[in-house]
Amino acid sequence: MxxxxxxxxxxxxxxxxxxxxxxxxxxxxxxxxxxxxxxxxxxxxxxxxxxxxxxxxxxxxxxTKKGKQVAVSIIRKHRLWEYFLVEHLNFNWDQVHPVAEELEHIKSELLIERLDEFLNYPKYDPHGDPIPDKEGNFPIPSRIKLTEMSKGQKSVILGVMENAASFLQYLDKLGLNIGTEVKVVEKHNFDNSIDLLINNKQTVHVSHEVARNIFVSN
Amino acid sequence: MxxxxxxxxxxxxxxxxxxxxxxxxxxxxxxxxxxxxxxxxxxxxxxxxxxxxxxxxxxxxxxTKKGKQVAVSIIRKHRLWEYFLVEHLNFNWDQVHPVAEELEHIKSELLIERLDEFLNYPKYDPHGDPIPDKEGNFPIPSRIKLTEMSKGQKSVILGVMENAASFLQYLDKLGLNIGTEVKVVEKHNFDNSIDLLINNKQTVHVSHEVARNIFVSN
DNA sequence: ATTATTTTTTAGACTTATCTAAAAATATTT
DNA sequence: AAATATTTTTAGATAAGTCTAAAAAATAAT
Ligand SMILES: [Mn+2]
Ligand SMILES: [Mn+2]
Ligand SMILES: [Mn+2]
Ligand SMILES: [Mn+2]
The missing domain is CATH 1.10.10.10 (Winged helix-like DNA-binding domain superfamily/Winged helix DNA-binding domain)
Known part of the structure; x- marks a missing residue:
């Protein structure tokens, strides 16, 4: 193949x-x-x-159509494996990517179909990215970058754009995860950094570089 | 590596x-x-x-010692994956080998440790072969070939020597699986074939070629 | 419209794993 | 012990994927 x-x-x-x-x-x-x-x-x-x-x-x-099909099927496998690693093998979201990078190349239709079934047809991977179904279809999630939120606005973190372990570990440290509720307390113009109130509890300061890699609900 | x-x-x-x-x-x-x-x-x-x-x-x-360690760790991975495929993804024992042949090469210590834990540290793979533990230790199962059984003897099928899909499917058809109780009803000298009573119910006829690829309890 | 810069392609070489064909070493027969 | 057969190794080629260095094409700047 x-x-x-x-x-x-x-x-x-x-x-x-x-x-x-x-x-x-x-x-x-x-x-x-x-x-x-x-x-x-x-x-x-x-x-x-x-x-x-x-x-x-x-x-x-x-x-080509054929090329796109192959690409999407690899992405499907990648994300299903990531989901498996987090949900069943207790991996953290910062540990799964390199392993999925290998697993995505395992060639067995049956394997991936059964894995999907076993996982109960998950819709999103641990980083909030949509998982294509068997036919290659997936929703384009309605989401915006955290940088696009305005002062006072409330949203929920839906995903990240960057999958590097160091970035994800930093988010863990800040208390920012998928599902976390965030409210923009302040936007600082001179460096585009943001003060966030998370889950109505602590306030954290995030740089523009961090904010632009976080997706939130629209 | x-x-x-x-x-x-x-x-x-x-x-x-x-x-x-x-x-x-x-x-x-x-x-x-x-x-x-x-x-x-x-x-x-x-x-x-x-x-x-x-x-x-x-x-x-x-x-060398090092070479043996690598070999055993690959075998460990192979058999753990086979166990996973059968126990959690509903594969049949004749379907797992080629997939495990790929999965065994995925390089992640954490993955295989967590998989082992998830599977609850299984001791035998779907073909009755022992699964090495983290340190590479595994029991040498006490078992004999079906051809070595004598007339009238009763045993339980513990494993197979041959993993080819066609062979395993044939065993399925005969009703011979791991755990099946067999009793030697007759041994035919001219072609070394055997008549077997399985689970005290049906009798089946197995050729020497089939019998020598089946392991039974000692 | 030239000139300069950047992007892309070609040419040739290297590595890993494989092969065929031939040579060398070992094992078997007479 | 010599001849024959078998096994193993070498020599040289090939395919996939990569690299460096140089040439060609496309863009940008003057
Ligand atoms: Mn990933
Ligand atoms: Mn990949
Ligand atoms: Mn196997
Ligand atoms: Mn293999």
């Missing part, structure tokens, strides 16, 4: 194409995959050969 | 070394790995370089 490497490229292209309406650039892929542009070009030729992407020299790439 | 391929070679050598007291031959490894002897030689040099095996040209190989 497809190699781990091919699958990872497709996933990267999928994620990048959600951030632009043009084709995805070779360099952006290289950056995301932590590899060199020349390696990316080699792989693009191969993926194009396999009809997984639309590729014309110097033009950037888009996923 | 070690590549999937290296891990598979170590596992193969481990299994083969349990069947001989001499060193394991290049050819036997090639046969088990379904590859060519020349490829095996290449890998032996590499594993030797990494101090995972004791290798001298033309002499056959043995695992």
């Amino acid at each position: 497809h190699s781990y490497t091919e699958e990872n490229y497709l996933k990267a292209i999928y994620r990048l194409s959600n951030k632009t309406d043009k084709g995805v650039s070779t360099n952006s892929i290289a950056e995301r995959m932590e590899t060199k542009a020349s390696s990316v070009t080699d792989m693009l030729k191969k993926l194009s050969e396999k009809k997984l992407i639309n590729y014309k020299k110097y033009q950037g790439v888009t996923l | 070690h590549s999937y391929t290296e891990e598979n070679y170590l596992k193969a050598i481990y299994r083969l070394s349990n069947k001989t007291d001499k060193g394991v031959s290049t050819n036997s490894i090639a046969e088990r790995m379904e590859t060519k002897a020349s490829s095996v030689t290449d890998m032996l040099k590499k594993l030797s370089e990494k101090k995972l095996i004791n290798y001298k040209k033309y002499q056959g190989v043995t695992l």
Whole structure:
């Protein structure tokens, strides 16, 4: 079928194409995959050969229908495994990503179907990202960035944009988790940092960099 | 760390070394790995370089302490995953092996520790093979081959030597599973086949080839 | 419209794991 | 002990994925 490497490229292209309406650039892929542009070009030729992407020299790439299907199925597996690790093996949300990065490549339709059933068809992963169903469909969650909240507004944390362990551990320390109720007490203009009242108890101060990686209810 | 391929070679050598007291031959490894002897030689040099095996040209190989540890840890993972698939994802015992063959290579100490805990530290996998604990220790089950039973003897099926789906499906069809009580009704000398009374109900006829792949209580 | 900069591709090399074919060592037969 | 057969190793090739360095194309700046 497809190699781990091919699958990872497709996933990267999928994620990048959600951030632009043009084709995805070779360099952006290289950056995301932590590899060199020349390696990316080699792989693009191969993926194009396999009809997984639309590729014309110097033009950037888009996923074909087939390519998108593969990408979404990898994301589905990734998120289902993350859910499993947190809900059944007592992993913390900052520990699951690297393991899911491996598990997502296990090739068994039956496995993932049964896992989904075992988990009772969860809709969101531990970071608040939607889990595609068997057909590849998933809701685009209605949510805004914490930075977009206005003073006095109340919301609930729905997810995070950044999955790095250090970031998630920092959120744990601040007491910010999925489901946490937050109210914007103050917005500081000079550095765009925010004072938050969490669960109507403590107040914490979050930097712009932190706030822009947190999704809250709309 | 070690590549999937290296891990598979170590596992193969481990299994083969349990069947001989001499060193394991290049050819036997090639046969088990379904590859060519020349490829095996290449890998032996590499594993030797990494101090995972004791290798001298033309002499056959043995695992070092380190090599044995790796092999047993892979087997531990393989069998824990098989147990998980059967007990929690409703796989049949003939479906688990190829999937476990992939899962066994996932590299996370925490994952396998937590999985073991979640499964409640099972002692045997779905084929009756013992599951090594965290330290690599496991009981050598006291069992004999079905072919070694004498006429009139009663025993319980404890495991199978062959994990091929076709074999296990055939056993299902015959009504032979782990835990099934069997009594030798007749042994036919001319082809070494056996008539078995199972669970004091039906009688089935099993060939020598089938019987020698079934383990029963001693 | 040139020139300069950035992006992308090509050319050639390296690594891992594999193969075929041939050579070397070991084991078996006569 | 010599000849024959088998096993194992070497030599050289190939495919996947990566890299560096250089060339080509596209963008941006003057
Ligand atoms: Mn993740
Ligand atoms: Mn991945
Ligand atoms: Mn197995
Ligand atoms: Mn394996």
